[in-house]
Amino acid sequence: MRHITEEKIWDCIVAGSGPAGIGAAVACARMGAEVLMLEAAGQPGGTICAVPFMPVNRLRLRKELRSEVHEAFVESLLSFGSEGCYPGPEDDVNGDGFCPQPEFAELAIYRLAEREGITLRLFSPVVDAVTRDRRIREIIVREKRGMVHYSAKLFIDATGDGDLAAAAGCDFWEGKSEEAADPSVAMHANFMLRTQNVEEQAIHMPITLGFSLVGIEAEPFFKWMDGNIGTFKEILKKEDEKGRYVAAWYAFNRGTAPGIMGVNNGAWVRQALTTSGLNSADLTAARKNGVQLAADLAAILRENNIPGCEHCALDRVGGILGVRDTRRIEGDYVLTFADSQKSAEFEDTIARKYGAIDANQLFMGKMDSGFSYPYRSLLPAAIDNLLLAGRCGSATFLGHSAGKSMGNMMELGCAAGAAAGLCIKNGNDPRELDIRVLRETLVRVFKVKL
Ligand SMILES: Cc1cc2nc3c(=O)[nH]c(=O)nc-3n(C[C@H](O)[C@H](O)[C@H](O)COP(=O)(O)OP(=O)(O)OC[C@H]3O[C@@H](n4cnc5c(N)ncnc54)[C@H](O)[C@@H]3O)c2cc1C
Structure with missing residues (x-):
């Protein structure tokens, strides 16, 4: 296949335009960076647009602003009036969300990207990466015109599947991991259980067509x-x-x-x-x-x-299938079930996860809603100029399932985007970032409740 090199060097390339990708792209653009957001599918939004009227949960906190990035998305959604969306349920698990009509959610994302100066390209799956000395030098995108090579100072993997990190050689886990979950926190809301006997092969949460x-x-x-x-x-x-x-x-x-x-x-x-x-x-x-x-x-x-x-x-x-779990990339810290149960505070907390543990038919349970998410889980162990955002972040199966709703994923994206923005300004790598400056930026500039 024909190979084409795009000469432009972007400040930051965000792969994936789901909630994590949107959070990352908006935060990074607001830090003054030139951002390219690449989306494999023919529609933006990932799971936001996959299931009609599904509540995009936790976009606010107790009806108040969760962050400037969340609010920018909410404002864009609300700008279409009652045809575009309505407020979601108010319970502890599913609260503070909005239920969008998928095409209006899509329009809201285009409007948001334009307002924030983000370049969005659909039909652009990242399929490979050229790496040297722990750095991604180029990523390769399979477009109709050929295999297109893109360069950037920093990359954010928000593909959900961790496609970019995996292509760059990062190690990852797949499927349900061997992790003891306290049965006393379990709750179940299923009509019929999927109970096939499987051994050895990884098992996953269901893949749903909304x-x-x-x-x-x-x-x-x-x-x-x-x-x-x-x-x-x-x-x-x-x-x-x-x-x-x-x-x-x-x-x-x-x-x-x-x-x-x-x-x-x-x-x-x-x-x-x-x-x-x-x-x-x-x-x-x-x-x-x-x-x-x-x-x-x-x-x-x-x-x-x-x-x-x-x-x-x-x-x-739905335009795309709803995939709940695939690769979880190995990072500097691996978020666990135990972390979701205790109010442990990390020195490098850059986001919080609210709600419950929702591994669907595999485990549903209570967690310490609002528990901390450390910056180290955004840092892939093997690569220096890449950040992870969203469901491909470094976590165990239950660590990921704890608070995996979209508002939480957007907050992880916001942290990754802000970190990338700071690194681009200072000319350093994400692992070298002064965590106090990142935390201060998240609170002061983006109004994140850390
Ligand atoms: C069926 C289903 C129901 C759910 N129900 C709810 C709910 O009611 N409320 C709630 O808040 N959360 C719900 N969730 C959870 C939530 O949707 C996910 O945890 C969240 O969307 C993950 O965000 P993400 O941005 O990491 O990934 P995704 O939303 O999966 O987005 C990833 C994006 O990256 C793109 N991509 C993938 N590979 C590439 C590539 N190689 N190159 C470029 N782009 C790529 C994808 O096309 C997609 O657009 C549900 C999830 C599913 C699947």
Whole structure:
């Protein structure tokens, strides 16, 4: 394939435009850096845009500003009025979020990027990196025009999958790790458990295709659901036995227009636990089965005469699959389940995670909401000019699952972006950064509640 070299040297290249990538790009641009944000998919936003009307949680803290970066995203979202989004649930786990209509979330991201002076390129998967002496010299992006080589002073991996760090030679873990979790903090909210026997191969949280239904009357539907969860579970069990595609759980979010309902879910109950977001065969199966599951739910609700659903039909499925865990890159510190349980304060705390532990069918549990996230978990052990942001950060499986909601990921991004901005100004590497200056910048400039 043709190789093309882009001569421009960017201050910072952020790979991935999910919540972590957005947080990183905005913070870095606000520090005065020239930022290029590269997105593999044909739409920005990662999981923000993947599941219609899913609450993007923890964008604020007890209804107040979480950081200037979060607020910039919220303001952009709110600028489209009630067609664009509505406030999410207020409970302790899912609080302080907004439920966006995916296309308006997408428009909000374009608007935000333009306002902040961030260059965004879609259809631009980072596929390789040229490294020498612990530094990334170039990254390689597979575009239609060829393999394009990009250079930057610093890089941020916000791909969720840790594609850039892995390409640069960083070590990583995949899947559920051997880590004792205190059963007394466990809570479960699943309808049907995925219980296949698997040994040796890594096991993962489910890969979900989100979707929306039309023709639903929300009021009678939610009223029926509130009093009939047991009946609903029975219906699903029977439909599963009949061969219909049924999810381990469903979460329903009303739409921004009448009759529309967003559906998040725990994926097909028969999806293999080993289904990996890094394997194309698995991703194809997850997509195919997810579409079937979406079509089947509309039929199940209709045929069982669930109130409000008598005339419902499948509307659309998410633009991308929702992948909950893949690579976790080895960093200078590895965040653990134990860290999520105690109010330990790190000297290098640069963000906090709120909510609960949500490893889906594998473990749901309580955590110390607002626990600290150390800067060292953003630093990949093997490379000096790269920062990690979001779900590919350095953590155990449960350490990552503790507070993995999008507002938290955006705060990790904000920290990585601010750190990159400082390094670019001072001409040093992230590992050489004075942590007190970073913390002070996060609090003073970005209003992060450290
Ligand atoms: C199905 C599902 C339901 C969830 N429910 C909720 C919820 O209700 N509320 C909540 O707050 N959180 C929820 N979460 C958790 C939350 O969405 C994730 O933890 C969060 O999105 C992770 O943020 P991220 O930016 O690290 O990764 P992602 O959101 O995964 O974004 C990564 C981005 O990088 C891009 N990318 C990947 N590889 C490359 C590459 N090689 N080059 C360039 N770009 C690349 C991807 O296309 C994507 O846009 C859910 C997650 C899933 C999957």
